[in-house]
Amino acid sequence: MYYGYYGYYFDPTYFLILIAIAISGIASMKMKSTFLKYTRVSSRLGLTGAETAKRILESQGIYDVQVVHVAGELTDHYDPRTRTVNLSDPVYASTSIAAVGVAAHECGHAVQDAVGYVPLQVRGAMVPVVNIGSSLSWPMILIGVFLSQGRLISLGIVLFSFSVIFQLVTLPVEFNASHRALRLLESTGILIRDEVNDTRKVLTAAALTYVAATIGSLLQLLRLLILFGGRRRDD
Template identity: 45%
Template sequence: MFFHPMDFLIIIAFGLTMWAQTKVKGNFEEYSKVQASSGMTGLQAARRILDQEGLSSVNIERARGGTLSDHYDPTKKTLRLSDAVYSGNSISSVSVAAHEVGHAIQHANNYSMLVVRHKIFPVANIGSQMAPLLLLGGLFLDITNLITIGIILFSAAVLFQVVTLPVEYDASRRAKNKLVELGMISNREEKGVGKVLGAAALTYLASTLIAVLQLLKFIMIARNRN
């Protein structure tokens, strides 16, 4: 349970995650120094896209967290932007703001993958917390049913992460398209937007890879014990 050949791949995937997170911060910092040609702040860019999409009812607030704490809250229909994004007028600021608006648009349009993610969230949340305990208990006590339940719950958590991938990629696609369509970035600035949003998407991919490898590890351990 504490060491398995699959752990070698998990360590590699973990290293990829660390690299991706460094890339996200690096790209954000690099393009936070490059002012968008439109001169718009993240707040202004987000508000314009929302209004153009008929989402004037969606509020925009400053996020209480630090850098890259930006998110869309579907329960309150509120966009929360970190200080650097909210008041910044850089390529990074408008890119991140537009990405979060992409989630608001998905919510308004009942984007299928987002709907699926919302539905499996309760089970996935329980699975991520309970699965390790059930798996450990099942292995130490040699109770097959506990191991099986743990794997099923962990599978829900992994499925949540898998579904998150297309949700995040779609939000980034919508963001870039809207920024170009509304003239908030020039053609030469598209590359910078792509780097900022692409690095963030890579972190989700790496995290999902770790989760999938862990699930395979648990399944292999269970099969070997049987």
């Protein structure tokens, strides 16, 4: 038999979930506070996020990627399918250090795509599998627990692990994009050295959210393995 709990009233593995929530909350607060701080600091050159993105792309000979405005806050992303750098409300038309940094980071992904950066390609190839896994993993685990079917639970854990692997692959992609962004901001003269250091703080805070998400996924996987990994599997 499989049991999704320890005893009737207390499951000590919930501490893993609480740790994950705490880490995610701290990273999110750090990101928001750092971004807000540097949205109040204008860059000396005065380029907007959109102008920054266009200048960086042109400096790298990338002319088939469009810079577009999207609604929302911190919804910025690069979409390799549509070849667009999508910049959010606080970034697209802002001249702040934070906006310039975020725009440059997304251009870093466009540069990765242009040069065939392998981790980005691996992450892109994983998306369909991860989408399926994230949709089916928990239903399969719960059905397996309800029916006492170990194989279903094991398959659900395997599907969930795809999301964990995706998070791990995402880390070098994001760190590399930020490294490219900082180098390009300085080499193109968009920011001077002290401004680059301030932008590094913004991008480092953003990177911490990806680290927190990865830790959260690992802790969740660890919890599943503790609950079910050592149990007897059905033949």
